[in-house]
Amino acid sequence: MSLPTNIKDDFPVLQQSFHGKSVVYLDSGNTSQKPQAVINAMSRYYEADNANVHRGSYELAVRATAALEDARAKVARFINAPSTSEVVFTKNATESLNLLARSWGGANLRAGDAVVISEMEHHANIVPWHMLVAELGIELRWIPVDDRGHLDLTDLDRLLDGAKLLSVTAMSNVLGTLNDIPRLAKAAHDAGALLAVDASQYVPHVATDVQAMGADFVVFTGHKMLGPMGIGVFWSRAEILEAMPPFLGGGEMILQVTKEGFTTNEIPWKFEAGTPMVAEAVGLGAAIDYLNELGMDNVRKHEVELTAYAMRKLTETHGDRITIHGPSEPSERGGVLSFVYTGSGGEIHPHDIAQVLDQAGVCVRAGHHCAKPLMTVLGANATSRASLYVYNDESDIDQLAAALTAADDMFSF
Amino acid sequence: MNGLEDLYREIILDHYRTPRNRGELETPPAVRADGFNPLCGDEIVVYIDVDDAGVISDVAIGGQGCSISQSSASMMSAAIKGKTVSTARDLIVAFKGLMSIHETDIGGDGSESGGEAGSDIDMSFDNTDDMALGDLEALKGVVKFPVRIKCATLSWNTLAEALEEASPIQ
Numbered sequence: 001m002s003l004p005t006n007i008k009d010d011f012p013v014l015q016q017s018f019h020g021k022s023v024v025y026l027d028s029g030n031t032s033q034k035p036q037a038v039i040n041a042m043s044r045y046y047e048a049d050n051a052n053v054h055r056g057s058y059e060l061a062v063r064a065t066a067a068l069e070d071a072r073a074k075v076a077r078f079i080n081a082p083s084t085s086e087v088v089f090t091k092n093a094t095e096s097l098n099l100l101a102r103s104w105g106g107a108n109l110r111a112g113d114a115v116v117i118s119e120m121e122h123h124a125n126i127v128p129w130h131m132l133v134a135e136l137g138i139e140l141r142w143i144p145v146d147d148r149g150h151l152d153l154t155d156l157d158r159l160l161d162g163a164k165l166l167s168v169t170a171m172s173n174v175l176g177t178l179n180d181i182p183r184l185a186k187a188a189h190d191a192g193a194l195l196a197v198d199a200s201q202y203v204p205h206v207a208t209d210v211q212a213m214g215a216d217f218v219v220f221t222g223h224k225m226l227g228p229m230g231i232g233v234f235w236s237r238a239e240i241l242e243a244m245p246p247f248l249g250g251g252e253m254i255l256q257v258t259k260e261g262f263t264t265n266e267i268p269w270k271f272e273a274g275t276p277m278v279a280e281a282v283g284l285g286a287a288i289d290y291l292n293e294l295g296m297d298n299v300r301k302h303e304v305e306l307t308a309y310a311m312r313k314l315t316e317t318h319g320d321r322i323t324i325h326g327p328s329e330p331s332e333r334g335g336v337l338s339f340v341y342t343g344s345g346g347e348i349h350p351h352d353i354a355q356v357l358d359q360a361g362v363c364v365r366a367g368h369h370c371a372k373p374l375m376t377v378l379g380a381n382a383t384s385r386a387s388l389y390v391y392n393d394e395s396d397i398d399q400l401a402a403a404l405t406a407a408d409d410m411f412s413f
Numbered sequence: 414m415n416g417l418e419d420l421y422r423e424i425i426l427d428h429y430r431t432p433r434n435r436g437e438l439e440t441p442p443a444v445r446a447d448g449f450n451p452l453c454g455d456e457i458v459v460y461i462d463v464d465d466a467g468v469i470s471d472v473a474i475g476g477q478g479c480s481i482s483q484s485s486a487s488m489m490s491a492a493i494k495g496k497t498v499s500t501a502r503d504l505i506v507a508f509k510g511l512m513s514i515h516e517t518d519i520g521g522d523g524s525e526s527g528g529e530a531g532s533d534i535d536m537s538f539d540n541t542d543d544m545a546l547g548d549l550e551a552l553k554g555v556v557k558f559p560v561r562i563k564c565a566t567l568s569w570n571t572l573a574e575a576l577e578e579a580s581p582i583q
């Protein structure tokens with residue numbers, strides 16, 4: 001089984017052309033496009049079921065509440081969470097990581113406590129910890145990245161010694177590296193620390209089982225997995241969630257409010273203050289249905305094959321001029337290809353590459369990809385990045401390769 | 414539709430390939446200012462030597478970045494060398510005017526009016542017509558590519574800082 005050959009037809013955005021060229025979308029690591037099924041599910045919700053949730057007894061309110069909770073159940077099944085009540089909806093992965101730092105971190109970390117992260121983290125898994133360094137005086141430790149784009153685990157035991165939390169990405173948004181999460185979970189637990197996993201780049205591409213990962217917290221974001229912007233997920237085990245203090249305060253997250261104080265709602269609602277993003281939850285649920293229909297094993301297989309094709313094609317066409325960061329073996333990585341291009345006049349700046357590619361309808365990202373510490377390790381200020389997803393095919397890669405030739409012609413001398 | 418040739422004019426590519434006044438100056442007597450575009454990581458270092466008569470006797474440019482930021486810096490260095498501080502200040506205003514006024518001219522495409530441009534530009538102080546921008550006019554195509562305007566203005570903002578340090582506005 002593989003993905004349907006006419007899959008692009010499901011994505012309205014991909015039917016357009018720019019500058020006279022049909023769009024070649026290679027920025028799914030940034031955000032994915034949405035299939036018609038997701039768009040329809042969200043408008044159908046607003047057309048037929050919209051009401052506020054958990055607070056009305058009329059039919060519409062019942063339907064809206066069911067829509068939100070059905071979506072939660074779909075997420076729970078999709079990541080093999082032991083219980084639906086362990087799935088907390090947030091705005092995005094960034095909010096999920098801030099929830100972790102503020103709520104769990106605020107209750108469990110004290111001055112001098114160590115949190116371990118890695119050099120390949122997205123700013124979303126760096127800055128909340130920097131904030132706790134400033135506010136609580138925690139210590140932030142870094143797992144280095146080696147020159148093949150893998151985590152260098154040589155000193156892991158020393159780094160974890162006395163640490164309270166290890167928080168790492170399951171897949172790098174710059175290098176594509178897939179990290180060995182079960183191994184990191186074991187190391188963290190042996191050291192008495194908990195493990196948080198930023199699965200923002202992982203859940204969209206690989207069948208995810210939070211229990212098999214051995215993680216204590218898993219976060220991800222809906223818009224990178226064919227779902228809408230404005231919804232993210234925070235998962236943790238029930239006993240951890242029960243012990244965590246609330247994050248934001250307000251409606252929905254309470255059981256009782258008096259002049260003297262309040263009591264919190266049950267999990268997961270304890271962490272969902274205010275009116276939630278119901279249509280976005282419905283959209284995420286529809287995205288999960290769509291991915292399940294494709295089959296996550298096919299999604300991953302397609303990604304490995306297309307990544308292998310892309311690495312081969314780009315190297316064949318551009319030889320030494322192109323350097324692709326990250327693991328060289330497609331099965332050890334995701335379809336995120338960050339590269340540096342050196343023409344005869346020296347390195348062509350990623351902005352210039354992205355601009356010339358845009359003229360050919362090819363969308364890639366140029367910049368630091370919200371991972372500045374990693375860019376420093378790579379010795380780059382910016383890279384160009386092509387990132388693949390289910391709707392990409394070999395012709396997209398061929399157009400990327402051809403557009404790079406145009407950039408080379410323009411900037412070489 | 415905006416053609417790439419509007420952005421990458423031959424003269425721009427020429428300055429990119431053979432940047433003028435590239436290097437460093439000894440500080441002091443020169444002053445140094447660093448500019449940084451956090452969005453793309455471009456860095457510009459501007460060194461200027463200002464003599465007692467208020468003339469920019471020497472200028473050097475360091476740093477790294479895309480063709481637009483590098484060529485803009487190169488053209489700027491050529492345009493201000495040997496000019497007075499006050500002429501350089503007028504040039505900054507004129508250049509930033511060039512990077513903003515055309516925005517209204519290009520119209521048609523709603524995406525052009527992105528918030529990047531002009532946020533730090535004083536529109537009331539428009540004396541572009543009085544200043545000869547020369548080669549710098551080649552950069553006016555940049556306004557059709559709003560995300561690149563910051564690339565073009567980076568060196569100019571950095572120059573403004575260097576001038577302020579060398580010869581503060583009274």
Ligand SMILES: Cc1ncc(COP(=O)(O)O)c(C=O)c1O
Pocket residue numbers: 029030092093094095122124125169171172173198200201221223370
């Ligand atoms: C690895 C990783 N973590 C976190 C995020 C943040 O996602 P969001 O901006 O949706 O919160 C991203 C997205 O760029 C990412 O790639």
